[in-house]
Amino acid sequence: xxxxxxxxxxxxxxxxxxxxxxxxxxxxxxxxxxxxxxxxxxxxxxxxxxxxxxxxxxxxxxxxxxxxxxxxxxxxxxxxxxxxxxxxxxxxxxxxxxxxxxxxxxxxxxxxxxxxxxxxxxxxxxxxxxxxxxxxxxxxxxxxxxxxxxxxxxxxxxxxxxxxxxxxxxxxxxxxxxxxxxxxxxxxxx
Amino acid sequence: xxxxxxxxxxxxxxxxxxxxxxxxxxxxxxxxxxxxxxxxxxxxxxxxxxxxxxxxxxxxxxxxxxxxxxxxxxxxxxxxxxx
Numbered sequence: 001x002x003x004x005x006x007x008x009x010x011x012x013x014x015x016x017x018x019x020x021x022x023x024x025x026x027x028x029x030x031x032x033x034x035x036x037x038x039x040x041x042x043x044x045x046x047x048x049x050x051x052x053x054x055x056x057x058x059x060x061x062x063x064x065x066x067x068x069x070x071x072x073x074x075x076x077x078x079x080x081x082x083x084x085x086x087x088x089x090x091x092x093x094x095x096x097x098x099x100x101x102x103x104x105x106x107x108x109x110x111x112x113x114x115x116x117x118x119x120x121x122x123x124x125x126x127x128x129x130x131x132x133x134x135x136x137x138x139x140x141x142x143x144x145x146x147x148x149x150x151x152x153x154x155x156x157x158x159x160x161x162x163x164x165x166x167x168x169x170x171x172x173x174x175x176x177x178x179x180x181x182x183x184x185x186x187x188x189x190x
Numbered sequence: 191x192x193x194x195x196x197x198x199x200x201x202x203x204x205x206x207x208x209x210x211x212x213x214x215x216x217x218x219x220x221x222x223x224x225x226x227x228x229x230x231x232x233x234x235x236x237x238x239x240x241x242x243x244x245x246x247x248x249x250x251x252x253x254x255x256x257x258x259x260x261x262x263x264x265x266x267x268x269x270x271x272x273x
Contacts (some may be wrong), residue, residue, distance in 0.1 A: 001253075003251055003255050005251050007203055007273075009210075011200065011203065057214065077271050176217075
């Protein structure tokens with residue numbers, strides 16, 4: 001089960017509306033390499049993991065990604081909360097506004113809704129952990145593009161923090177993959 | 191949110207982040223005694239700080255992990271994205 005804590009894992013103190021930036025960041029909420037996909041990917045891959053340490057890593061990183069999803073949601077919310085309609089139109093965010101007003105929905109920057117096709121669960125621990133390592137690198141790459149696109153230091157600060165977490169998670173998944181390989185080679189001997 | 195509350199919250203969140211990072215490290219290095227000692231020291235400091243924060247500003251955790259003496263303060267603002 002999960003227990004909710006009434007804090008953000010990293011503070012979001014953005015005050016300047018910027019619907020253009022909101023439209024770009026939202027892909028990390030509901031896009032293929034976004035936080036919802038990351039969380040659900042790891043949490044659902046747990047069942048087929050052969051070693052307990054891999055289950056622990058997927059549980060803990062999958063849970064942290066849920067907290068990241070809340071951070072990205074907070075970023076998008078604060079970027080559009082006080083944005084006037086003409087700024088939303090100028091940023092090309094008016095189709096989003098028509099469907100969602102200033103609510104937060106799971107889509108890419110180009111408007112495609114989230115789909116489970118973004119994630120894999122092969123039931124094969126080696127294949128799944130390689131997917132997870134690739135997912136962390138893809139998320140890192142996207143956050144680097146978002147840093148390029150940001151001109152608000154309050155936004156950049158949060159995005160940099162999120163980028164660094166992907167690097168740490170990649171490291172942990174690499175170690176987990178080694179543990180799984182060790183387990184599988186031991187099993188072959190006996 | 192007043193400055194005193196913000197500072198307390200920032201310290202709390204920083205400690206929680208420390209605990210998460212140590213937890214992830216320990217998942218793949220369970221025999222690392224230094225990391226284990228750091229984790230337990232962080233958990234202890236975090237429990238004290240959470241108790242102090244909650245006594246002033248209301249419960250942080252849901253489902254019975256935080257008490258709510260006298261009044262049901264869970265429904266009070268601010269929520270995390272409003273802070």
